[in-house]
Amino acid sequence: MTAGEHLTFESFDQPGIDLATDFVVVGSGAGGASAAVVLARAGHSVAIVEAGPWRAPQDYPVTAYGTMRDLFPDWGGMVTQSRALWPVVQASCVGGTTVINSAIVVRTPGDCFERWQREYGVGRDLASRVWEHQDRIEQELSATEVPPEARGLLNTLAKDAADALGWDSHYMVRYVKDCEGAGQCLQGCKRGRKQSTNITYVPEVLQRGGVVLSAAPVDQVLFQGTRALGVTGRLRDPVTRREGARFSVHARRGVLLAASATQTPVLLARSGVKSPALGTRFCAHPGTGVFGVYDDPVDQNIGATQGWASMAFRDEPGIKLETLAIPPEMVAGRLPGGGRELVRRFHEYRHLAMWVTAVRAESHGTVKPGLFGGTVVRYGLDEADMRKLREGLGKVTRMHFAAGAREVISGIYGLPYKIGPDEIHLVEEGPLDPRAYVAILSHLFGGCPMSADPQRGVVDGHGRVHGTSRLHVVDASAIPTTIGVNPQHTIMALASVWAEDLAS
Amino acid sequence: MVALFPREEPLPGVADLDLDSKIAAFRRESAPLLWLGVVAGAILFQLAPVATLRRPVLASWLSPDDLDAHAHKLAGHPMYLVRQVMFLLKMMGGIFWAQSDVLRASIALPAYGADPGTRRLERHVALPTFPPYQAAPSLVALGRQERDRGRRPSSRGHA
Numbered sequence: 001m002t003a004g005e006h007l008t009f010e011s012f013d014q015p016g017i018d019l020a021t022d023f024v025v026v027g028s029g030a031g032g033a034s035a036a037v038v039l040a041r042a043g044h045s046v047a048i049v050e051a052g053p054w055r056a057p058q059d060y061p062v063t064a065y066g067t068m069r070d071l072f073p074d075w076g077g078m079v080t081q082s083r084a085l086w087p088v089v090q091a092s093c094v095g096g097t098t099v100i101n102s103a104i105v106v107r108t109p110g111d112c113f114e115r116w117q118r119e120y121g122v123g124r125d126l127a128s129r130v131w132e133h134q135d136r137i138e139q140e141l142s143a144t145e146v147p148p149e150a151r152g153l154l155n156t157l158a159k160d161a162a163d164a165l166g167w168d169s170h171y172m173v174r175y176v177k178d179c180e181g182a183g184q185c186l187q188g189c190k191r192g193r194k195q196s197t198n199i200t201y202v203p204e205v206l207q208r209g210g211v212v213l214s215a216a217p218v219d220q221v222l223f224q225g226t227r228a229l230g231v232t233g234r235l236r237d238p239v240t241r242r243e244g245a246r247f248s249v250h251a252r253r254g255v256l257l258a259a260s261a262t263q264t265p266v267l268l269a270r271s272g273v274k275s276p277a278l279g280t281r282f283c284a285h286p287g288t289g290v291f292g293v294y295d296d297p298v299d300q301n302i303g304a305t306q307g308w309a310s311m312a313f314r315d316e317p318g319i320k321l322e323t324l325a326i327p328p329e330m331v332a333g334r335l336p337g338g339g340r341e342l343v344r345r346f347h348e349y350r351h352l353a354m355w356v357t358a359v360r361a362e363s364h365g366t367v368k369p370g371l372f373g374g375t376v377v378r379y380g381l382d383e384a385d386m387r388k389l390r391e392g393l394g395k396v397t398r399m400h401f402a403a404g405a406r407e408v409i410s411g412i413y414g415l416p417y418k419i420g421p422d423e424i425h426l427v428e429e430g431p432l433d434p435r436a437y438v439a440i441l442s443h444l445f446g447g448c449p450m451s452a453d454p455q456r457g458v459v460d461g462h463g464r465v466h467g468t469s470r471l472h473v474v475d476a477s478a479i480p481t482t483i484g485v486n487p488q489h490t491i492m493a494l495a496s497v498w499a500e501d502l503a504s
Numbered sequence: 505m506v507a508l509f510p511r512e513e514p515l516p517g518v519a520d521l522d523l524d525s526k527i528a529a530f531r532r533e534s535a536p537l538l539w540l541g542v543v544a545g546a547i548l549f550q551l552a553p554v555a556t557l558r559r560p561v562l563a564s565w566l567s568p569d570d571l572d573a574h575a576h577k578l579a580g581h582p583m584y585l586v587r588q589v590m591f592l593l594k595m596m597g598g599i600f601w602a603q604s605d606v607l608r609a610s611i612a613l614p615a616y617g618a619d620p621g622t623r624r625l626e627r628h629v630a631l632p633t634f635p636p637y638q639a640a641p642s643l644v645a646l647g648r649q650e651r652d653r654g655r656r657p658s659s660r661g662h663a
Contacts, residue, residue, distance in 0.1 A: 005627045054624040056632065064599050065530075066619030074535040085588055094624075145657040149639045149647030156650060170658070181643045192634030203631050214624070238623060239533075299612060303643055328611060332509070332598030333591065338579035339572040342594075343512040349611045413580075413587070435584040438591070 004206045006054065009215040009235040009244050017235075017247035019211060021045040023502070024231055024251040025258060026218050026267070029096020031475030032258030033197035033205070034137070034492040035499035040208040042503035047249045048205060049231060051217035051259070052092035053238040054198065055099070060188035064329035067187045070238075071100055074374075078262065080441060082365070082380030084434035086286060089442040090260055094214050095198025097260070098488065101442070102185045102306035103175040103194045105143045106485040107134055108493065109314075120480050121452030122461030126497065133493040133500075141195040142177040145170075150181035152303010154353050157294075158323050161403035162310055169310035169321070175488075183325055185305035216247055221255055221271040221471065228255040228471035251470070254502055256463075257448075258475035258495065265367045265447035265477055266375050268458070268465070275458045275466060281446035282379055283364040283482050288439035289324060289356030290393055290427070291331075291409040292400030293418065297350040300325040314484045318360035319392035321399070326354060334438060335409065336417055345417075352409070355399060357392025358443065360484035361385040367447040367477075379441070386432045389439070394428035412436050443487050448473045449480035463498035474498050505597035507549070507563065507575040515610060518601040526600045538592075545593035548586065552578055555586075 007017055022044040025036045032048060040046045052073070061070045068075045073092035079085040091100045108130055116123035137143070146155065151171065162169035175195040182191055192199060206212055218233040230250035234243040257264045265279045292298075303325070310321040326334070328349055335345045365379030381389065397408050397419075407418040410427050413436040419426055430436070451457025454466035459478050465471040474495040476487055483490060511517030531539055553570075554560045556577040563574055579590045601607065605615040639647075650656075 006624060006629050007627070008623075008625060010625065054629075055622070056624055057634070059620050059622045059624070061619040061621075062616045063603055063619055065603065066621070068599075069533055070619065070621065070623075075538045077535050077538045077541075084584075147647065147657055148650035148655065149644050151646065151650060152643060153646065156646065156655075159655070171655075178637045180637060180639045192632060199632050203629055206629050207631065212629075297612070299642075301613060302640060303646075327602070328608070328613065329599040329602040330595070332602045333595035334598075336580060337576050338508045338590070338594065339575035340510055340512050341572075341576050342579070343509060343515060343517075346515075 004208070004210045004212070006206060006212045006214065008054065008213065009237050012242070012244050014245050016245045017213070019047055019248070020250040020252065021047040021211065022251065022253045023256060024049060024249040025256045026231055027096060027258035027260065027475060028094045028197060028202050028212070029258065029260065029475070030098050030197065030488045030491040031495040032096070032256070033201040035256050035258060035474040035495040036205045036210065037201040038496050038499035039503050040205045040210050044253065044503060046205055046210040047213065048202060048210065049213045049216050049218055049249060050094045052094065052215065054094035054212070054214040055188070057188065057190050057192045057199065060190050062187065064327050067100070071188060078375065078377065080365070080377050080379045082378060084380065084437070084439070086439050086441055088262060088377055088444065089440050090262065093198070094202055094212065095196045098196040099188045099198055100186055101488065103196065103488065104306060104486040105138065105173040105175055105489050107131065108483065108490040109485060112481065112483045115481060116450070120450060120457060122450050124461070126461070129497045130490070130493040133496040134489055137489070137492050137496070141175040141200060143173050143175055145173050146304045146307040147179060150179040150304050151307050152181055152183070152300070153298045154300040154303055154323050154325050155307035157298065157353060157403045158308040158355055158399065161399035164402040165399065167310055168312040169308060172307055172309050179304060181303040183301040183303055183305055186327070213247060213249070218259070218267060219270065221267065222248070223271070226467060227469045231255060254470045254472060256472045256474045256499070260475055261444035261447050261477040262367055262375050262377060264473055264475055266369045268448065269369050273465065273468065275454065277449055277451070277456055277458050279367045279447055281364050281449040281480050282367045282377065283361060283445050284379065284441040285320070285358040285443035285482055286361060286381060286389065286439050286441050287356050287358040288389065288393065288437050289354045290397050290400065290411065291352045291354050292403065292405035293348055293407040293409060294351050294353060294405050298353045299350055300353050301327065311485065313395065314360060317388045317391050318484065319388050320358045320360070320484065321392065321396055322356050322358065324354050324356045334411065336411060353400070355396040357389065357396055359385055359388045359392060360482050361388070362482070364446065381434055383432055386434060389437065390428065390430050390432065393430070394424060397424050397427045411438055445476050445479040445482055445487065448477040450478045451480065462501055472498060472502065505593060505600065507571050508579070508594055508597045509601040510572065515607050516604055518597055521600060521604055523600060530596070541589065541592045542596055545589045548589055549578060549593065555581070
């Protein structure tokens with residue numbers, strides 16, 4: 001076996017790149033890397049093409065400024081276009097969002113497959129295959145429960161609270177090997193403990209003779225008639241964002257797209273793929289949280305960034321509860337107010353613990369190409385989903401008081417800065433206007449939904465793009481519904497199943 | 505940004521942190537839309553005392569106390585778009601401000617090093633290796649308490 005090569009932007013004078021492989025995979029995050037490694041292990045030559053640069057743990061930034069500059073696409077500036085402007089959180093680098101997330105492992109619930117079968121005519125026999133791959137991935141990426149020495153008070157307090165309230169909850173299982181609780185999951189784990197795909201599957205693909213192109217955004221998929229032949233684009237300087245030499249990768253056996261729920265639909269549209277379902281069924285788990293204020297320091301940035309969760313309310317009303325430590329820079333911006341009052345509020349930083357709710361939202365929106373080359377995400381929550389969000393916030397507020405918080409900072413516009421234990425109803429009966437909340441979208445689905453019916457889906461139950469040949473989607477954009485749990489494990493296993501079909 | 509994050513002992517204000525060079529770097533490195541948003545926020549902040557204090561003057565003409573009141577009121581303005589633009593300004597200001605070594609020491613966090621700003625350029629990439637395990641003493645002590653309370657890691661492979 002001969003190790004392959006990593007090619008990237010070097011200078012504006014470098015010559016173009018023209019490659020031919022069995023398969024080309026666009027995107028190196030959860031879906032792309034998982035599919036690529038399955039194909040490479042089966043003996044195929046694989047090229048991974050990633051829009052962002054490749055940063056190893058020693059390259060990771062330390063500050064929030066550096067994180068936005070070096071790991072986020074366009075500084076994380078993508079927001080939903082609807083009544084509320086909520087940021088869409090994704091990474092742009094080799095490893096994709098697995099570099100900046102908390103690597104949370106939750107198996108795909110069986111009801112998801114049943115729903116896909118019932119509503120979209122896909123998913124028959126998918127469950128057992130997905131779970132089989134999840135068995136494998138858990139072993140390979142060291143899926144383990146957050147060890148006691150890495151939990152931190154942020155997480156142990158949450159467990160105390162849930163136990164006191166009688167709610168089922170657990171310390172998270174994550175793809176993390178020997179976690180030291182450095183509290184830097186969101187900036188990339190510089191200790192190399194988080195098993196993001198840039199330090200696991202992508203290097204393995206190289207070891208198996210594959211090729212990785214980084215800083216290489218794909219412009220379009222190349223076709224001959226309806227048959228996908230490969231991809232092309234221009235290398236891009238990660239510093240200036242100026243374009244360099246053209247690259248083309250020709251794929252003898254197939255083109256796999258895994259550029260994410262916001263990019264894959266746009267790439268297909270720009271490549272001329274026609275489908276009434278393209279860009280539809282975009283959905284998410286919008287999340288927001290509240291700060292508990294405790295008498296003793298919590299030091300939320302010491303310990304696992306996210307180490308505790310409760311899925312007791314996944315079915316009804318449709319929410320997940322989690323801990324989430326955010327860096328002090330972000331806390332400074334998120335606390336209400338400005339001037340000396342804001343600085344005084346920040347003095348309590350060590351005593352704050354942030355717990356969040358993620359909504360298993362049924363609302364859906366669209367993802368389309370923008371006029372000036374970007375992506376336009378139109379997405380907002382309907383009233384039923386806003387009620388879930390409000391209920392979730394009420395529950396984490398209640399938890400804080402059960403854990404001994406003296407006050408809670410809700411951050412909800414229109415409510416007092418702090419509320420006491422006898423004012424939880426203010427959150428539970430809070431506004432239903434999404435503009436009153438500071439929320440984010442981090443679990444994204446759809447845009448290329450799978451369905452047996454080409455009128456309702458872009459891909460079929462095997463990830464094949466309807467009306468084309470040798471073109472596949474292997475990322476979250478193919479998932480037609482929200483799943484109510486953290487999606488990385490599902491995306492990795494689904495991509496593996498579909499890549500396995502191709503490999504054989 | 506200076507008005508949003510002023511000096512309040514013992515913490516420095518963002519103006520004490522070489523803000524000009526930070527903003528120059530931000531202008532050079534940031535996405536154009538983000539830069540435009542921050543500029544729009546700064547202009548709005550200058551023009552808006554008429555909306556917050558009922559005084560038709562530029563923010564830079566306000567007394568320190570009035571400027572502080574203006575910053576606080578504008579950050580919580582009833583109009584959503586105003587609030588969002590201010591949120592952007594606050595977020596960037598907070599990013600510059602909370603990098604301060606003094607501020608981080610005050611919240612028991614070590615000083616930041618420099619962002620490397622580097623990336624992989626090599627053609628041949630070996631499977632990576634990492635330093636030995638080293639947990640913080642406070643976490644080890646908490647872990648001992650957790651174990652004493654019977655909260656040992658589950659043997660289940662997944663949640």
